[in-house]
Amino acid sequence: MAAGRTPVPSLGHVTVVGGCGFLGSHIVSLIIKRHPSTRISVLDLRTSSNRNASPQVSYHDGDITDLAALKTLFAELKPDVIIHTASPHFHLPAAVHDKVNIEGTKNLLAAAQETGVKAFVYTSSASVILGPETELVNANEDWPMVTGAAQPEYYTTTKAYAETAVLEANRTPTSFLTCAIRPAGIFGEGDVQLLPPIISAFRKGQTKFQVGANDNLFDFTYVENVAYGHLLAAQHLLHTHKILPTVPLDHERVDGEAFFITNGQPVYFWDFARAVWHEAGDRRPLSGVWKLDRDFAMGVGAVLENLFWALGRTPNITRKQVRYSTLNKYHNIDKAKRRLGYAPLVQLDEGVRRGVRWHVENEAKQAQKKDQ
Amino acid sequence: MPGVKDLAYYAVHPTQLRSIIQWKVWHNPVHERDESKESESLKRCFHFLAQTSRSFVAVILELHPDILVSVAIFYLVLRGLDTIEDDMTIPLAKKEPILRDFHNIIEQDGWTFTENGPNEKDRQLCVEFNVVIEEYKKLKPTHQAIIKDITKRMGNGMADYVKNAEFGIDDNGVNTVKDYEQYCHYVAGLVGEGCTRLFVEEGKANPALLKRTELHESMGQFLQQVNIIRDIKEDFDDKRRFWPKEIWSKHVDNFEDLFKPENKDKALACSSEMILTALRRADDCLFFLAGIKEQSVFNFCAIPQSMAIATLDACFQNHDIFKRNVKITKGDACQLMLESTQNLQLVCEVFKRYTRKIHKKSNPHDPNFLQISIACGKTEQFIESIFPSQKPPVDEKKNPTNVEEAARLKKEAEESKWETIYMISAVIGTVVFISGIMLVVAWFAGARFDIALGQAKEQLGQLFGSSGSINASAPLDTKPSTDHSEL
Numbered sequence: 001m002a003a004g005r006t007p008v009p010s011l012g013h014v015t016v017v018g019g020c021g022f023l024g025s026h027i028v029s030l031i032i033k034r035h036p037s038t039r040i041s042v043l044d045l046r047t048s049s050n051r052n053a054s055p056q057v058s059y060h061d062g063d064i065t066d067l068a069a070l071k072t073l074f075a076e077l078k079p080d081v082i083i084h085t086a087s088p089h090f091h092l093p094a095a096v097h098d099k100v101n102i103e104g105t106k107n108l109l110a111a112a113q114e115t116g117v118k119a120f121v122y123t124s125s126a127s128v129i130l131g132p133e134t135e136l137v138n139a140n141e142d143w144p145m146v147t148g149a150a151q152p153e154y155y156t157t158t159k160a161y162a163e164t165a166v167l168e169a170n171r172t173p174t175s176f177l178t179c180a181i182r183p184a185g186i187f188g189e190g191d192v193q194l195l196p197p198i199i200s201a202f203r204k205g206q207t208k209f210q211v212g213a214n215d216n217l218f219d220f221t222y223v224e225n226v227a228y229g230h231l232l233a234a235q236h237l238l239h240t241h242k243i244l245p246t247v248p249l250d251h252e253r254v255d256g257e258a259f260f261i262t263n264g265q266p267v268y269f270w271d272f273a274r275a276v277w278h279e280a281g282d283r284r285p286l287s288g289v290w291k292l293d294r295d296f297a298m299g300v301g302a303v304l305e306n307l308f309w310a311l312g313r314t315p316n317i318t319r320k321q322v323r324y325s326t327l328n329k330y331h332n333i334d335k336a337k338r339r340l341g342y343a344p345l346v347q348l349d350e351g352v353r354r355g356v357r358w359h360v361e362n363e364a365k366q367a368q369k370k371d372q
Numbered sequence: 373m374p375g376v377k378d379l380a381y382y383a384v385h386p387t388q389l390r391s392i393i394q395w396k397v398w399h400n401p402v403h404e405r406d407e408s409k410e411s412e413s414l415k416r417c418f419h420f421l422a423q424t425s426r427s428f429v430a431v432i433l434e435l436h437p438d439i440l441v442s443v444a445i446f447y448l449v450l451r452g453l454d455t456i457e458d459d460m461t462i463p464l465a466k467k468e469p470i471l472r473d474f475h476n477i478i479e480q481d482g483w484t485f486t487e488n489g490p491n492e493k494d495r496q497l498c499v500e501f502n503v504v505i506e507e508y509k510k511l512k513p514t515h516q517a518i519i520k521d522i523t524k525r526m527g528n529g530m531a532d533y534v535k536n537a538e539f540g541i542d543d544n545g546v547n548t549v550k551d552y553e554q555y556c557h558y559v560a561g562l563v564g565e566g567c568t569r570l571f572v573e574e575g576k577a578n579p580a581l582l583k584r585t586e587l588h589e590s591m592g593q594f595l596q597q598v599n600i601i602r603d604i605k606e607d608f609d610d611k612r613r614f615w616p617k618e619i620w621s622k623h624v625d626n627f628e629d630l631f632k633p634e635n636k637d638k639a640l641a642c643s644s645e646m647i648l649t650a651l652r653r654a655d656d657c658l659f660f661l662a663g664i665k666e667q668s669v670f671n672f673c674a675i676p677q678s679m680a681i682a683t684l685d686a687c688f689q690n691h692d693i694f695k696r697n698v699k700i701t702k703g704d705a706c707q708l709m710l711e712s713t714q715n716l717q718l719v720c721e722v723f724k725r726y727t728r729k730i731h732k733k734s735n736p737h738d739p740n741f742l743q744i745s746i747a748c749g750k751t752e753q754f755i756e757s758i759f760p761s762q763k764p765p766v767d768e769k770k771n772p773t774n775v776e777e778a779a780r781l782k783k784e785a786e787e788s789k790w791e792t793i794y795m796i797s798a799v800i801g802t803v804v805f806i807s808g809i810m811l812v813v814a815w816f817a818g819a820r821f822d823i824a825l826g827q828a829k830e831q832l833g834q835l836f837g838s839s840g841s842i843n844a845s846a847p848l849d850t851k852p853s854t855d856h857s858e859l
Binding site for chain 1: 731734737741746752762764766767
């Protein structure tokens with residue numbers, strides 16, 4: 001167990017790939033906080049944003065799709081641990097996902113295998129088991145991946161393929177250990193995908209609508225907890241590396257395994273949105289909320305999507321949004337609790353407070369800049 | 373007899389009436405006590421049981437004969453202890469040694485207590501306590517030991533509490549949440565432990581329940597906390613306060629402010645926090661019920677729990693609790709009893725139903741809004757873990773898990789597509805070739821394709837134009853051609 005109070009060991013030299021991104025930068029901060037004697041190098045396409053001022057951290061511009069450059073860099077850095085969080089934005093074209101998620105990950109694996117890296121932690125996604133028809137009710141790691149033709153999101157397919165590549169590379173060579181973290185619904189300071197649209201719905205006065213009965217439970221995960229999951233994974237892989245060639249028992253193994261990491265606190269979908277709205281300043285009483293039937297909203301979404309498609313724009317209500325807001329999507333994280341000793345560092349409500357405050361302040365800053 | 377008001381109520385709430393009738397008509401006790409074999413003193417004990425406990429007597433009376441008397445005596449012993457503790461007319465110097473020594477008193481033949489105030493409602497039980505002692509001594513030694521141990525610990529806990537109250541250490545009642553749960557532990561958590569030990573002793577419950585002590589603790593805590601929440605007004609009128617200061621002081625400065633109409637929102641937020649504290653135990657209670665092996669014991673444990681979660685729902689976001697005693701309706705109570713006397717899955721459904729009712733009323737601007745959602749989600753997730761609503765899906769399509777496999781599958785799909793195209797072309801080619809040969813042979817043999825073609829055209833024309841007025845002579849024309857075709 002990685003208890004909070006006992007001095008936490010150094011992770012040696014960690015390279016955080018994508019360390020200037022949303023999750024990556026939080027991982028860098030948490031390593032500095034929890035493992036102060038660890039050396040950190042960040043590899044990112046551009047290292048100008050989200051830079052950490054700590055002298056422990058060095059920044060390196062680089063492209064993971066360039067294998068030769070990666071090999072040179074790793075030969076020079078000689079990292080013990082690679083935490084690979086780099087991923088292109090969800091909306092980008094398929095070719096980019098192929099290039100970065102699959103090819104980039106394979107390049108990183110190849111370079112790491114060649115340069116004596118001990119532990120490789122990959123940031124996968126909880127969506128790799130989410131198909132177009134199923135709901136995720138208390139889903140665990142036994143659920144099969146949904147990929148290829150069955151998976152409507154090409155991004156998710158490439159994340160799944162990359163995860164498999166990472167796990168298959170485990171113990172080749174025998175001293176190279178890998179695992180994958182599958183986070184669900186990451187939010188927090190600096191997130192661009194989850195909190196901003198919810199907050200902007202409040203700014204547009206859309207908090208009076210609710211689609212569906214709000215009985216669907218959803219996993220949202222505060223970013224620091226996801227970062228913590230990665231650090232625990234790295235720590236366990238290093239420990240397994242230390243006891244090589246002994247292989248841990250099957251039910252204790254971390255290497256070659258995937259883990260769901262969430263806050264372990266599923267909440268009703270609209271409750272999360274309302275908590276965010278409240279934090280952003282909304283005071284609309286529950287009695288002032290209009291409940292739209294799910295099927296009705298689906299119909300409206302379909303009509304609007306077609307109309308707006310003709311105009312070349314995206315409407316306020318889409319079928320995908322309707323589906324997500326009425327979907328059960330929560331996971332069983334017992335495996336991470338047992339094998340990684342994971343428990344969330346930050347409770348969900350505290351995470352919402354921190355995240356929303358950051359976004360509201362950021363909005364104000366942006367507005368000031370515009371005024372000037 | 374039901375009054376006019378009741379009749380009017382049931383006339384507009386027929387489902388409530390239906391539940392009551394169903395319960396009265398269809399519920400058969402799992403076990404029935406056999407009065408003919410009972411001694412006089414035991415009959416007297418059951419008389420007291422009926423008098424002192426209106427909510428528990430029914431479930432106790434249906435218990436399995438192996439534990440029926442033990443549980444009844446256990447209840448009466450604790451009720452005696454409680455009657456002495458509650459009585460404000462007894463001075464501390466007198467009260468404290470009795471409370472601390474009560475586990476020995478229950479072994480003294482003929483002991484009675486007549487010094488309760490005249491208004492103490494269970495006074496008569498203490499006056500005739502010798503009958504309880506007489507029956508206690510007839511119990512199995514193992515059962516006696518359990519009752520004695522719990523009595524000792526509860527008596528000392530109560531003595532500490534009374535002493536603190538007397539010396540003004542907590543003159544405001546309970547201070548911290550820890551004190552509050554400590555109090556609930558003494559008056560209810562210990563009962564949970566005692567009952568669990570009796571059940572396990574008689575093989576009516578899984579021995580693992582004794583190792584997971586937090587489970588039976590939660591059983592007692594949940595019931596007691598719900599009572600404390602529901603009885604806020606009644607206790608306040610009796611000058612007693614069990615809501616911990618740690619919680620109410622976040623919302624109001626003085627406890628009595630909770631009852632002022634202008635503080636409605638604060639009072640509701642405070643009650644939400646109390647309800648949240650209880651609600652966090654719901655999953656443990658269900659877990660506990662999973663360890664019960666005998667139907668009557670299951671009913672005994674499950675009915676009060678179902679009532680408790682329904683009461684929580686009735687109190688949640690309900691400002692009436694600060695004005696009067698809020699109760700669940702008789703119809704709902706009967707419905708709950710019907711559902712709590714069958715199996716764990718049904719009780720889980722009850723919990724899920726009330727959990728969702730609570731969650732739907734939750735106020736987004738309550739300080740504990742998200743915490744309440746989390747507690748509800750936790751209960752639902754627990755139910756899902758013991759009774760999964762769906763199996764992990766089977767990967768029927770054999771989705772590719774890596775890019776190589778995906779590429780191979782794609783290539784295979786492509787190949788099989790071309791294979792199909794080749795196959796169809798081959799079939800069509802063969803048909804065309806053979807038909808061609810046949811036509812050529814027929815031509816050499818003198819077939820008149822020009823006539824056949826013309827005939828076909830006419831027939832087509834007939835098919836589409838026969839009913840129209842395009843060509844009136846068409847029927848005539850067809851005649852010779854049909855002759856030809858006979859050639």
